[in-house]
Amino acid sequence: MHALALVRTYVALVTSLRDGMNLVSYEFVACQDSKKGVLILSEDSVVKLYDFYLSNTCRVILSTDDQIQAPCTPNLDAVFFCIDLESKSIIYYKLSIAFAGAAQSLGAGAILVNPWNITEVADSILQALTMTPEDREKRHRHNFVHVTTHTAQEWAETFVSELDDTVIEAKLRTKQVPPPLPEEDAISRYLQSTNRLLILGFNATLTEPVDTPGRRADQIKEMELKLHPELKEALTALCSDRKTTIVVLSGSDQKTLDDNFGEYDMWLAAEHGMFLRLTKGEWMTTMPEHLNMEWIDSVKHVFEYFTERTPRSHFELCETSLVWNYKYADVEFGRLQARDMLQHLWTGPISNASVDVVQGSRSVEVRAVGVTKGAAIDRILGEIVHSKSMTTPIDYVLCVGHFLGKDEDVYTFFEPELPSDGLAVARSKQNDGLKIPSDRRPSMKLPVIRSAPKSSQGKGQRPSLNPEKRTANHSCESGRRASAEKISWNVLDLKGDNYFSCAVGRTRTNARYLLGSSDDVVSFLMKLANAST
Numbered sequence: 001m002h003a004l005a006l007v008r009t010y011v012a013l014v015t016s017l018r019d020g021m022n023l024v025s026y027e028f029v030a031c032q033d034s035k036k037g038v039l040i041l042s043e044d045s046v047v048k049l050y051d052f053y054l055s056n057t058c059r060v061i062l063s064t065d066d067q068i069q070a071p072c073t074p075n076l077d078a079v080f081f082c083i084d085l086e087s088k089s090i091i092y093y094k095l096s097i098a099f100a101g102a103a104q105s106l107g108a109g110a111i112l113v114n115p116w117n118i119t120e121v122a123d124s125i126l127q128a129l130t131m132t133p134e135d136r137e138k139r140h141r142h143n144f145v146h147v148t149t150h151t152a153q154e155w156a157e158t159f160v161s162e163l164d165d166t167v168i169e170a171k172l173r174t175k176q177v178p179p180p181l182p183e184e185d186a187i188s189r190y191l192q193s194t195n196r197l198l199i200l201g202f203n204a205t206l207t208e209p210v211d212t213p214g215r216r217a218d219q220i221k222e223m224e225l226k227l228h229p230e231l232k233e234a235l236t237a238l239c240s241d242r243k244t245t246i247v248v249l250s251g252s253d254q255k256t257l258d259d260n261f262g263e264y265d266m267w268l269a270a271e272h273g274m275f276l277r278l279t280k281g282e283w284m285t286t287m288p289e290h291l292n293m294e295w296i297d298s299v300k301h302v303f304e305y306f307t308e309r310t311p312r313s314h315f316e317l318c319e320t321s322l323v324w325n326y327k328y329a330d331v332e333f334g335r336l337q338a339r340d341m342l343q344h345l346w347t348g349p350i351s352n353a354s355v356d357v358v359q360g361s362r363s364v365e366v367r368a369v370g371v372t373k374g375a376a377i378d379r380i381l382g383e384i385v386h387s388k389s390m391t392t393p394i395d396y397v398l399c400v401g402h403f404l405g406k407d408e409d410v411y412t413f414f415e416p417e418l419p420s421d422g423l424a425v426a427r428s429k430q431n432d433g434l435k436i437p438s439d440r441r442p443s444m445k446l447p448v449i450r451s452a453p454k455s456s457q458g459k460g461q462r463p464s465l466n467p468e469k470r471t472a473n474h475s476c477e478s479g480r481r482a483s484a485e486k487i488s489w490n491v492l493d494l495k496g497d498n499y500f501s502c503a504v505g506r507t508r509t510n511a512r513y514l515l516g517s518s519d520d521v522v523s524f525l526m527k528l529a530n531a532s533t
């Protein structure tokens with residue numbers, strides 16, 4: 001009855017004042033076919049609603065139903081009814097507890113009304129009934145795309161990702177503080193190994209500490225990330241060692257990595273690994289296809305608003321994320337603003353979007369779900385192994401970074417055995433991305449920014465690096481190679497102890513070891529470079 005009525009409905013008027021999920025609006029859009037019915041929705045504004053709520057003790061509900069017009073309490077209910085042109089009747093559906101959240105998602109295609117303004121509601125009904133077919137089609141198309149792309153699957157993935165984050169954060173809080181990096185051991189094992197992988201973060205790992213004397217925080221130039229000047233020689237030496245592969249894995253964009261590392265022979269993985277390039281080659285993307293980025297403009301507006309109102313804050317707009325940074329602003333004020341911003345983000349235009357809101361100590365990031373360093377490392381390694389035509393396993397991994405909790409999945413990626421309690425969640429989380437059947441796994445595709453090098457074009461499946469199987473034989477299969485050329489070998493053979501994960505300037509971490517600051521990273525890398533030359 002419910003679905004049938006929705007199918008027959010030409011105009012749906014949903015005057016919710018609070019929404020739970022307001023499925024009716026979505027169902028109405030989904031049910032529309034050739035007639036492209038018009039949706040009228042209560043205008044959505046938390047603030048307005050709140051103000052209204054405070055200044056009103058009673059209200060009038062628009063309805064023809066006497067029962068519903070009964071004197072009302074400040075409880076904010078909703079009336080949903082449809083106009084059925086065939087029976088020329090108004091069908092009252094239900095009175096539900098609702099808040100107009102649907103207007104955040106379907107607002108662009110619906111006619112938005114203030115449900116308290118009866119004249120406005122009446123006008124909107126007239127507008128809906130007399131709307132041209134073109135206008136109806138345009139509005140319907142917008143809402144239909146939204147309903148069909150924001151699926152239950154997408155919602156569930158976001159939900160599970162948030163739950164995972166909560167558990168990981170809780171575990172981190174109770175975790176023991178790891179010991180300092182055993183530098184001598186790390187160096188001696190490095191020297192004994194033959195196929196090493198160094199994964200280095202950038203910000204606060206390879207940069208000069210922010211509070212270096214002489215820095216003027218009010219200069220926008222100072223906001224640009226710069227490679228620590230004392231690292232040049234060491235990096236050059238390490239990069240020139242054929243037994244060593246270096247990847248700078250950073251949240252920064254491609255240009256920032258190009259500017260700082262363009263001269264070295266290494267791999268650059270920008271935007272948390274969503275873009276990848278060998279410095280001799282072109283950028284390509286490792287991004288999963290169909291990453292939903294519709295939310296980016298809405299978030300940009302929120303970030304602009306807060307940047308204007310927070311002196312010395314700034315934001316970076318990347319392709320898969322946005323970062324609002326207040327590290328140069330007054331910290332207390334910055335925190336207050338960040339709290340406000342989070343409120344806006346959680347209740348506002350992205351409350352329904354497939355994004356992760358990641359809070360740093362002096363930043364707020366909004367990323368598409370799935371944009372983490374750990375999620376990208378599998379694809380990055382696949383590309384490196386393939387591109388270098390590696391035939392021997394990687395027998396040493398050093399992974400150093402000042403990564404946010406969200407990106408600590410990169411440390412656990414290489415752990416041979418995760419304790420059943422502490423890191424189990426991190427493992428299951430990272431495996432979410434890796435368990436996808438091989439035919440559905442995202443593969444490297446053509447670069448978004450510039451052309452891919454010929455060597456990466458048309459490549460198919462990369463070697464699978466599922467950590468659960470990393471001590472077993474891996475099938476390394478490239479779409480470019482004939483199937484007869486399949487090779488099997490251990491991609492990683494770290495023997496447990498040849499893995500050094502190290503968090504910089506943090507104590508709550510999944511990394512095995514700690515370094516105090518980027519100065520310590522510089523000093524360690526210099527020792528490593530000296531020892532191997």
Ligand SMILES: O=P(O)(O)OC[C@H]1O[C@H](O[C@H]2O[C@H](CO)[C@@H](O)[C@H](O)[C@H]2O)[C@H](O)[C@@H](O)[C@@H]1O
Nearest residue numbers: 201202203250251327360361362363402403404
């Ligand atoms: O990805 P990287 O280039 O290695 O950088 C590491 C993280 O740097 C940024 O976060 C850090 O600075 C923020 C403010 O300046 C601070 O709020 C956060 O706590 C720090 O971790 C960047 O925002 C992250 O995306 C990077 O992962």
